[in-house]
Amino acid sequence: MSSTTKKSHVAALAFPFASHPNVLLHLVQKLAAAAPNVTFSFFNTTISNQKLFSTIKLHGGYENIKSYDVHDGAPEGYVFSGNPLDPINYFIKATPDNFKKRLEEVVDETGLKISCLLTDAFLGFSAEIAKELGIPWVPFWTAGPHSLSAHLYTDAILKALASAGGAQNEDRTLEFLPGLSAIHASDLPIELLSDNLDQPFPKMLYNMILAFPRAKAIVQNCFDGLDPTVTNDLKSKLNQVLNIGPLVLPSQESSFKLEDQFNCLAWLNKQEKSSVAYICFGTMLTPPPQELLALTEAIQEKNVPYIWSFQDDSKLPMLKEFFERTNNIGKVVPWTPQLEVLAHQSVGVFITHCGWSSLMESIACGVPMICRPFFGDQKLNRRVIEDVWQIGVGIKGGVLTKGGMLSALDMVLEMEIGNKMRVNIAQLKECATKAVAENGSSCENFKILLEIVTSSQDE
Template sequence: MELKEQIQPHAVLIPVPFQGHINPFTHLAMKLASRGFTITFVNTESTHERIAKAHSHKDDDNPFSHAEESGLDIRYARISDGFPLSFDRRANASQFMIGLTHVFQAHVDDFIENLVLSKPNPPVSCIIADSFHVWGSMIAKKYNLINVSFWTEPATALTVFYNADLLKRNGHFGRHDKYDDTISYIPGIQAIKPEDLPSYCQDADPNDIKYVFKCIEDAQKADIVIGNTVQELESSTISALQEQQPFYAIGPLCPTNFTKKTISTNLLPTTDYTNWLNNRQDGTVLYISFGSLVNLSKQDILEIAQGILISKVSFIWVLRHNILVSGERNILPLGFEEETADRGLVVPWCSQLAVLSHPAVGGFLTHCGWNSILESILCKVPMVCFPVIGDQLTNRKLVVDDWRIGVNLCTRGLIRREVVAENIGKIMNRSDESRKNIDKTKMLLQNALSDEGSSDKNLNQFIQDMKNKILQKN
């Protein structure tokens, strides 16, 4: 047996402490552990407390305890993010992000140092840090570890960031007024409009731009970049990335072992919303959710709600206690819930996968978070797209323009209730083109994950390359 086959890598996984990043990191941990890795998974104390409360866990519970029962070597750790547990991270987002850049880095450094000095068996050999951390390369170099950057968004967004200098030279960086231009000079991207660039390349807050591009600069220093995407979904873009550094598409990193018919009995315990869905005809319910970090204005909520009234569609709407731009709490129009009581359900939280997988659900009104898009594809649910920030704008382009598995909620952020109703109607029409296309897109994802599929091959190649690099360091 070759020496590299005898190596058991020990990887420390550190996601950004937001649920949309933690979810794919969790599935990555399980995948790597099932391939013989030892995993040390690092969560922040505040994230652990929030997840534990949501799942009624005790404070000392290990969310990977079920993995241990399966013989997987996943070790769970919690460290401070530099703020007290009582600190409102959402309401003080800018301060929190600054802390992640500086204070959290020091806590990670201390943790890695103590872990390395403790001489675990097997020894720590690599760090897999979220690409939205700015310190992965520094810590990896300090402790002589393989530096892997995990990109949790589509490869298209990463390619845009990698080519920001091209945007600047051509006058498209930070210019939100050039909507009618077509950008065709980014390697691997045939054509993209300025309005479809990630918001950080448009007119976002300068502090946000500075932080994001520090992250990108650090990702470019990584030994390997892995992405939560599929080769066949973004083939030309991924090929362009691979010319710059090793990049492996190993997605989708989300649950895949379910079907429409097993959800209400096998995946999760019966809940009020699954009971409600069980009493609806197949394909008739619109699921509405804008994620946990998206802020909507009161006017946005009003127009969407009125559009739903006009469409007369059945729906389940997740309305979290989001803070609005105006500082108010999300509120629906007076009488909305009473008027839709026979066909609608408003909930503060639900299991998105449970809802999307339910046979009653026929459409998804979404903010276009990347995890939401992948889950929607796997569940064969076409989308009504309402992106707000970050990569969501680019994700919308992929869904609507490239893959044709969804429609826009509105044009350029201007929400009108009549247009909302019209586009909801397009998706809920079961003969819509997007419904046929999403069947094909799901097959791409399933084939990629199958034995000898592209994601399976890429994961194996990533593991072999990492073992080679570990040998070289030793």
């Protein structure tokens, strides 16, 4: 019997924060296109689903994907406090019951039993759900191999840091772990270093690590060759590690392409080659006011053309005068088709929070980075970008200052070190392109993944 029969029903469970659901949906779209007879059900919170499906259009060929809402755990009448951990904690407390309930309802509605759970790796409880259903669990690690490795070695890291004076020993490096010698204790996510597993998020991440041995395969938006030492060590410790990235390349013609509703590309067409700074700090946080002002002062003094994806309406008024003064060299928009922007020949540097998805898109497009990380794996990514791959630079002191930004812009756009960054990232771009080409490592790994997730358990 074919592995793509109508009996196959893949349930994709999303972690509804930052870029997590976007990347999972990209993977589901790719699988759905390759297996049109398989049903894919996408489980996510209402707000996240609304954002996703309003910008990513499911064109013809994706009739086999349907979204379903799950409860986000927020109490009735909840108003966002400004603390990004609050909605995350509410959501975690609602799991796994919110997903279990909705899964049962969808099976009853469709008459199709779930044959595979493809989930965000954070949702380690999915291993138990999969066991109860007698189906494979395939977690998708949406961050990078270095952070996955750090999480796997949580106990070893905590033990080493405790013997060296605790996590306060920020300069302590992880030279005792394969491929992580450049990583400092201060680069690690604070959730990983937490010894208080009563807190929802640290507990979720630690339980995820405990669940990983039960995974049929672990999927990464990464490619073989990006960091062989780390990847080989991961493969020695987990059942299967399937690097299938970059999930999206600018050259691909697919429904991944998003509408350029603010005419970003037309504006970029008028700029000189490699001259523009593209600025985007993701969807979760915006730098504090003093840092934003420092960034604008540096841009204005250097007269650097910029396109800025600015999503925090509360901070727009304070920058109104800057945007008016620089409207001859800059463009501010609430949203951009980021991959297409980065792929444009006029973009010379990406000022970023170092989220993994943005990092992979920067590599796929060959654009060096200036990094201002905030939380999670972002500081670790910054360290790898600057000290391991040498394809970008962090801001001196870790926060945006006028002097730090002027120095970083000089390095990337004008100095010889910037040319070296472009050479290095061009090499990684070539490696990524080969990986997703026919018979490339990511292409072959995707075929393995497709076989796993679409094989009917009723055969």
